[in-house]
Amino acid sequence: MIAEAVERSLFLIDPETGAIFHLAAIGAATWDLLASRDLDATTDLLAQAFPDTPRATIAADVTALVDDLVARGLLITEPAPGRSLAKGV
Amino acid sequence: MAVAMTLRARKADNHRMLAFAGLARPVAFSGCEPVIAHLDALLPSWPIGEAGGEDGTPVIALARTHAGFALASPWTRPPQPFADPLDAACALIVDLVHAHAADNPATLCLHAAAADLGDGATLFPCPHGAGKSTLVVALAARDRTVFADDVLALAPPDDVLRFAPSGDLLRLAPSGDVAVAFGIAPRPRLPLPPGVGFGPLRAGPGTRHYRYLSLKPTLLAPFGATAPARRFVILDRVDDATGARLTRAGADDILKSLIPRNFGPGRDAVAIFARLRHLVEDAERARLVYGDCDAAADTLIAAFGS
Numbered sequence: 001m002i003a004e005a006v007e008r009s010l011f012l013i014d015p016e017t018g019a020i021f022h023l024a025a026i027g028a029a030t031w032d033l034l035a036s037r038d039l040d041a042t043t044d045l046l047a048q049a050f051p052d053t054p055r056a057t058i059a060a061d062v063t064a065l066v067d068d069l070v071a072r073g074l075l076i077t078e079p080a081p082g083r084s085l086a087k088g089v
Numbered sequence: 090m091a092v093a094m095t096l097r098a099r100k101a102d103n104h105r106m107l108a109f110a111g112l113a114r115p116v117a118f119s120g121c122e123p124v125i126a127h128l129d130a131l132l133p134s135w136p137i138g139e140a141g142g143e144d145g146t147p148v149i150a151l152a153r154t155h156a157g158f159a160l161a162s163p164w165t166r167p168p169q170p171f172a173d174p175l176d177a178a179c180a181l182i183v184d185l186v187h188a189h190a191a192d193n194p195a196t197l198c199l200h201a202a203a204a205d206l207g208d209g210a211t212l213f214p215c216p217h218g219a220g221k222s223t224l225v226v227a228l229a230a231r232d233r234t235v236f237a238d239d240v241l242a243l244a245p246p247d248d249v250l251r252f253a254p255s256g257d258l259l260r261l262a263p264s265g266d267v268a269v270a271f272g273i274a275p276r277p278r279l280p281l282p283p284g285v286g287f288g289p290l291r292a293g294p295g296t297r298h299y300r301y302l303s304l305k306p307t308l309l310a311p312f313g314a315t316a317p318a319r320r321f322v323i324l325d326r327v328d329d330a331t332g333a334r335l336t337r338a339g340a341d342d343i344l345k346s347l348i349p350r351n352f353g354p355g356r357d358a359v360a361i362f363a364r365l366r367h368l369v370e371d372a373e374r375a376r377l378v379y380g381d382c383d384a385a386a387d388t389l390i391a392a393f394g395s
Contacts, residue, residue, distance in 0.1 A: 006339075022348070
């Protein structure tokens with residue numbers, strides 16, 4: 001998987017299938033955070049960045065994004081303790 | 090119209106094998122003169138001739154049936170029936186573009202409209218229903234050349250030769266893809282939006298769902314014509330809006346719209362992305378929010394026309 005940042009977006013390119021996926025600004029930021037944090041820590045940081053949005057809403061959005069990325073094979077779960085996800089790049 | 094005259098001269102033939110420029114294999118027509126008769130209006134500049142025997146098996150086959158016509162190709166499976174010869178000709182054009190893309194792997198193919206506002210191609214990479222065909226008709230009515238109303242190719246340009254101030258002839262390495270026209274007559278869907286008409290343009294063949302336009306040669310870029318991609322404009326039609334206004338669009342906005350429009354056979358997504366990104370980042374970028382097609386055309390010409 002190749003990730004290309006263009007302005008505020010991220011394009012994820014799968015050379016195997018030829019598919020190209022687009023993540024808008026928030027999705028791109030979430031992707032970057034997930035590279036070095038687990039789901040809870042990513043949600044915490046986003047909640048700090050968007051204090052007017054309930055944490056539960058952010059958590060639901062992040063979970064939905066992660067579920068979608070995993071379903072598309074763009075993210076893989078990581079079995080190691082302390083970090084639940086690993087970027088599939 | 091030498092092409093049309095040549096095609097019509099063989100009207101008595103029942104089985105035809107026609108060679109289309111850019112395709113490695115011919116197209117077979119069996120009892121399809123009513124379809125062929127439309128080609129000079131729909132493809133006024135695509136070079137077409139009788140295929141020689143050495144061209145091999147047809148890549149597309151169109152045959153008369155008891156109910157009309159049937160089209161078969163690698164892109165139309167199973168074969169599709171058409172009662173109206175014009176509908177069959179429309180479907181044939183779609184497959185011709187697919188065949189051209191397959192036989193020219195260095196090109197990309199885009200579902201996009203484009204017009205020359207005076208300095209090259211302005212591309213509108215938008216999905217069906219965004220109003221791109223109607224907009225290029227409005228631009229043609231204002232004497233701007235239609236480059237495409239639905240599909241065009243992107244290809245690496247030939248080397249460019251320029252004279253340096255010293256008088257030396259320089260061969261410049263081209264920096265990116267150029268837009269390539271197929272020369273297909275524009276085909277707006279009917280009915281046209283309220284207040285929009287063909288103006289001084291001449292209507293060609295059509296049905297109650299769409300109508301081709303018969304543009305004079307200066308208003309329709311011919312098959313194979315190339316132009317630099319000067320700008321990309323996303324169309325954002327708002328039905329209850331009036332007027333038109335241009336706003337900035339990011340390179341990511343344009344790429345998000347452009348990438349799904351590519352339907353070429355190329356499988357190297359990394360290379361395709363790099364080409365499209367280079368093209369987009371080198372071009373002007375805008376979003377056109379409009380409710381009125383005439384205002385949209387006037388706004389584009391006022392902003393970018395030369």
